[in-house]
Amino acid sequence: MSVALRTLDDGAWISVNDTREVSVSELWRFPGGNFCSCDLSDVVVEGFVETGVDGRTVEVRAYGQCIACGAKATTDWLPVGRVVDGEFRDVDRESVLCPQVAPAATAAAHR
Amino acid sequence: MPSDVEKWKSEVYGNDILDHLYEFAEEGWESIPGDEHDAWFERFKWWGLYHQRNGQESYFMMRIGTPNGVLKPGQTEVVADIAEEYATGPASNPEFGDSWVDWTTRQSIQLHWIKLEDVPEIFEKLDEVGLSTQQACGDSWRNIVGCPVAGKDKHEHVDALPVAMELHDAFKGNEEHTNLPRKWKVSVTGCREGCGQGDINDLAFEPATKEIDGEDVRGFNVRVGGGLARNEPRLAKNIDVFVTPDRAAEVAGGISALFREHGDREDRYNARIKFLMDEWGPEKFRRVLQEDFVDFELETAGEDLRDEYSYNSGYANGGHSDHVGVHEQKDGNYYVGLNVLVGRMGTDDTAELARVANEYGSGEIRVTQRQNVLITDVPEENLDALLEEDLLEHYSPDPHPFMRGSIACTGTEFCSLSIVETKNRQVRFARWLKENVELPEGVEDFHIHLSGCTASCAQPQIADVSLRGMKTRKDGEAVEALDIGLGGGLGENPQFADWVKQRVPVDEVPGAIENLLANFEERRNGDETFREFVERTDEETLAELVEPEETSYEDPMMHNTKMTWYPYADDDGMDASPAPTDREDKPLPADD
Numbered sequence: 126m127s128v129a130l131r132t133l134d135d136g137a138w139i140s141v142n143d144t145r146e147v148s149v150s151e152l153w154r155f156p157g158g159n160f161c162s163c164d165l166s167d168v169v170v171e172g173f174v175e176t177g178v179d180g181r182t183v184e185v186r187a188y189g190q191c192i193a194c195g196a197k198a199t200t201d202w203l204p205v206g207r208v209v210d211g212e213f214r215d216v217d218r219e220s221v222l223c224p225q226v227a228p229a230a231t232a233a234a235h236r
Numbered sequence: 237m238p239s240d241v242e243k244w245k246s247e248v249y250g251n252d253i254l255d256h257l258y259e260f261a262e263e264g265w266e267s268i269p270g271d272e273h274d275a276w277f278e279r280f281k282w283w284g285l286y287h288q289r290n291g292q293e294s295y296f297m298m299r300i301g302t303p304n305g306v307l308k309p310g311q312t313e314v315v316a317d318i319a320e321e322y323a324t325g326p327a328s329n330p331e332f333g334d335s336w337v338d339w340t341t342r343q344s345i346q347l348h349w350i351k352l353e354d355v356p357e358i359f360e361k362l363d364e365v366g367l368s369t370q371q372a373c374g375d376s377w378r379n380i381v382g383c384p385v386a387g388k389d390k391h392e393h394v395d396a397l398p399v400a401m402e403l404h405d406a407f408k409g410n411e412e413h414t415n416l417p418r419k420w421k422v423s424v425t426g427c428r429e430g431c432g433q434g435d436i437n438d439l440a441f442e443p444a445t446k447e448i449d450g451e452d453v454r455g456f457n458v459r460v461g462g463g464l465a466r467n468e469p470r471l472a473k474n475i476d477v478f479v480t481p482d483r484a485a486e487v488a489g490g491i492s493a494l495f496r497e498h499g500d501r502e503d504r505y506n507a508r509i510k511f512l513m514d515e516w517g518p519e520k521f522r523r524v525l526q527e528d529f530v531d532f533e534l535e536t537a538g539e540d541l542r543d544e545y546s547y548n549s550g551y552a553n554g555g556h557s558d559h560v561g562v563h564e565q566k567d568g569n570y571y572v573g574l575n576v577l578v579g580r581m582g583t584d585d586t587a588e589l590a591r592v593a594n595e596y597g598s599g600e601i602r603v604t605q606r607q608n609v610l611i612t613d614v615p616e617e618n619l620d621a622l623l624e625e626d627l628l629e630h631y632s633p634d635p636h637p638f639m640r641g642s643i644a645c646t647g648t649e650f651c652s653l654s655i656v657e658t659k660n661r662q663v664r665f666a667r668w669l670k671e672n673v674e675l676p677e678g679v680e681d682f683h684i685h686l687s688g689c690t691a692s693c694a695q696p697q698i699a700d701v702s703l704r705g706m707k708t709r710k711d712g713e714a715v716e717a718l719d720i721g722l723g724g725g726l727g728e729n730p731q732f733a734d735w736v737k738q739r740v741p742v743d744e745v746p747g748a749i750e751n752l753l754a755n756f757e758e759r760r761n762g763d764e765t766f767r768e769f770v771e772r773t774d775e776e777t778l779a780e781l782v783e784p785e786e787t788s789y790e791d792p793m794m795h796n797t798k799m800t801w802y803p804y805a806d807d808d809g810m811d812a813s814p815a816p817t818d819r820e821d822k823p824l825p826a827d828d
């Protein structure tokens with residue numbers, strides 16, 4: 126099943142099948158490393174850069190700032206939800222997110 | 237690959253959207269196919285309709301373009317009637333009630349909670365008095381801004397109003413210019429105070445004098461590529477062109493066509509003309525304009541008046557920094573500038589404004605870029621009675637500096653981009669500051685601008701204190717926060733604020749401003765202005781002078797207002813949202 130994935134509102138939202146599903150200004154925690162020097166980055170999401178689907182997982186790369194150390198950067202691909210039977214389901218973004226190792230398979234920048 | 241938006245625009249855009257819009261209005265919200273929402277909402281913007289944020293599905297913000305901020309006699313009462321009848325939603329706002337009118341920083345009008353089904357009726361009522369929402373949003377010529385007292389100002393260099401109106405007439409609905417790569421914001425200023433704020437627009441005409449064939453000719457210098465949005469603020473660049481008022485439209489058309497042909501349609505983030513200017517620089521820009529887009533020899537720039545600019549400048553050089561108060565016009569009548577806190581006026585008050593303007597003035601109202609309104613053409617003998625009106629108690633021509641200096645954008649109340657609550661918060665800030673903080677002696681202008689995100693609709697980067705929405709954790713909890721910036725202002729040498737303190741929890745912001753002002757007072761040299769003080773102080777010291785602190789100010793909206801369906805509803809949870817609703821605000825059955 127094809128999924129219409131795009132960023133809207135100047136990168137403020139991820140729209141999945143014409144519904145705004147994931148927004149900026151959430152605080153996301155994920156293992157630091159590539160983003161900043163914190164063990165656990167705590168990032169306020171300021172803008173979505175790219176979005177794509179890997180299998181059924183909706184992933185994004187987002188621009189933001191770590192509120193612990195102040196570093197500004199763009200994240201690796203992070204899973205933000207899954208598409209099940211054509212419906213979007215959130216992953217629990219309040220707990221720690223796991224970056225994908227390989228770039229998403231069908232990633233496309235929608236601007 | 238062109239963006240989705242470009243694809244949608246290539247299918248249906250511009251005037252052609254209207255038939256579809258009317259059809260959807262006729263058949264109701266649910267007739268918009270679910271998988272075409274993103275496309276239609278993008279197109280509706282061209283007709284001034286912005287779909288409101290999550291939890292408010294089926295409701296629209298409607299923007300009405302009032303060129304140069306002018307509402308002709310007879311128009312203001314119609315706006316009030318429309319707001320009263322149609323701009324009401326399923327919940328009310330604790331400060332502003334059930335319906336109101338927003339006067340905006342680009343001298344336009346915004347209404348909220350508009351139902352698609354009501355749009356044809358509203359358009360008809362607007363049309364009857366010569367108002368329109370055409371191109372109020374979307375990728376084309378937006379509302380043209382300028383000095384709000386153009387044609388009335390005693391000291392103006394040129395009367396720019398006819399030029400602004402000519403541009404409006406020439407480029408609204410003009411098929412050649414309706415589908416640009418991105419929004420196109422134009423400012424035309426003829427006064428000496430810089431209140432058209434050309435520096436932050438895509439295209440600016442600014443007052444100048446040029447010697448041509450031995451004669452001093454009055455007209456405009458042209459600047460291109462200003463804008464505040466997206467962490468990439470730019471001041472418009474001088475392209476070394478002078479133009480006479482009668483040729484301004486020709487040059488504007490050439491520049492707009494240049495943007496149409498050369499702007500980036502692949503990447504919307506890179507599409508504003510400021511980025512083309514980054515790439516080309518003003519010399520190449522002028523060369524391409526001359527070679528390919530205008531048919532006559534352009535004059536080089538004339539002598540400008542920028543050293544006199546005072547508007548939003550933060551300097552005390554004798555000029556106005558806003559239009560609040562009673563001022564004489566060049567015809568001997570007066571205009572009276574009323575302070576509208578954060579630009580929002582209840583509908584009853586708006587109707588009253590129209591009545592008062594009709595009774596004491598000509599009935600005309602003008603909107604300023606500081607979200608205020610002016611009653612114009614008041615004969616001297618009417619002034620005393622006008623100043624006695626109850627309306628002016630609330631919308632004062634002589635407000636406290638904290639009230640006068642406050643600007644705020646739409647924020648999480650309706651806007652999808654926003655990170656924090658804005659207008660009501662700025663009202664609470666202003667009240668608290670007024671009650672608790674003494675301004676240093678003689679400080680009458682102190683501007684605090686609050687924007688909910690980096691789009692910068694409230695023009696935060698050109699205030700004394702710049703605030704923009706952020707998030708942080710406080711005691712482990714995610715809370716709304718603000719970045720605090722200092723050092724911004726227009727004037728001869730415009731500067732954007734430096735964001736000296738980041739992610740201050742919202743309840744500590746009033747304390748931060750209080751401490752900052754106390755520190756300023758302590759270190760102030762003579763009667764220097766706050767901006768002058770900031771300019772001679774280094775960034776590190778400034779960051780130390782901000783000192784966020786909890787005070788008696790309490791913020792009821794610390795939590796994530798973005799995750800509510802409406803921050804002020806009794807039950808604000810997303811699940812409690814009635815939207816989408818029918819024309820009468822009744823929930824529509826879920827369609828699964």
Ligand code: HEM
Pocket residue numbers: 134135286297339340341342346421436437463464465466579607644645646650651652653691692693694695
């Ligand atoms: C749902 C989306 C949006 C809403 C509701 C909105 C609302 C507004 C409002 C209300 C104003 C006038 C400010 C005021 O007086 O309150 C304004 C102006 C402005 N908007 Fe937006 N806006 C939106 C999207 C954007 C976007 C996406 C950008 C930038 C990419 C943007 C950039 C600006 C700027 C820079 C100004 C004013 C500054 C100027 O004069 O250039 N806005 N907008």
Ligand code: SF4
Pocket residue numbers: 645646647648651652653654655687688689690691692693694
């Ligand atoms: S500045 Fe951001 S939050 Fe405020 S109205 Fe503009 S887009 Fe919305």
Ligand SMILES: [Zn+2]
Pocket residue numbers: 383384385386389427428429430431432
């Ligand atoms: Zn002016």
